[in-house]
Amino acid sequence: MLSENLQKALNEQINAEYHSAYLYLSMASYLDSINLDGCAHWMQIQAQEELMHGMKIYNYILERGGRVLLQSVEGPPTEWPSVQAAFEAAQKHEIMMTDRVNDLANLAQAEKDNATNNLMQWFVNEQVEEEATVDDIVQKIRLLGGQGPGLFMIDRELKARTFVPLDSAGSGT
Secondary structure (H helix, E strand, C coil), rough: CCHHHHHHHHHHHHHHHHHHHHHHHHHHHHHHCCCCCCHHHHHCCCCCCHHHHHHHHHHHHHHCCCCCCCCCCCCCCCCCCCCHHHHHHHHHHHHHHHHHHHHHHHHHHCCCCCHHCCCCCCCCHHHHHHHHHHHHHHHHHHHHHCCCHHHHHHHHHHHHHCCCCCCCCCEEE
16 A cells, blocks of 8 residues: 555656646647647657556556545646757756656655555656657757758658557556
């Protein structure tokens, strides 16, 4: 059974994951509005992943005999000054999410809850991938100065991203 403290923290993380999905959908809408449908597609896939992460925690809480208590999701920004600024905001957001995940892992360790710590280790590994992926995109956009024909090549590359749902074991297939 989950402690009240861990259950509260996990419920807050569900909210953070859903806020992340809103943020990425808002970024997708912005990128669509400036005709970068590949970049928008990448953000839409990112939003789907965040929703999946929220459900992973949701189901975990239930499996541990806890109660999911959903909260209001804060609205995200709706405009960015440039494509580069949008992806830099995504990068900053992923760093913040990594901090949240690390805090949850530390809390699970402090409470000697090995099952929750195991769950959080999955998220720790996921965040390494998330940060590396968005950093790669940001670095490419910066190399181009955030504009020009190369941006269309990046847009085309990002359009090829596919959504990979979690399998029954909770990992991407």
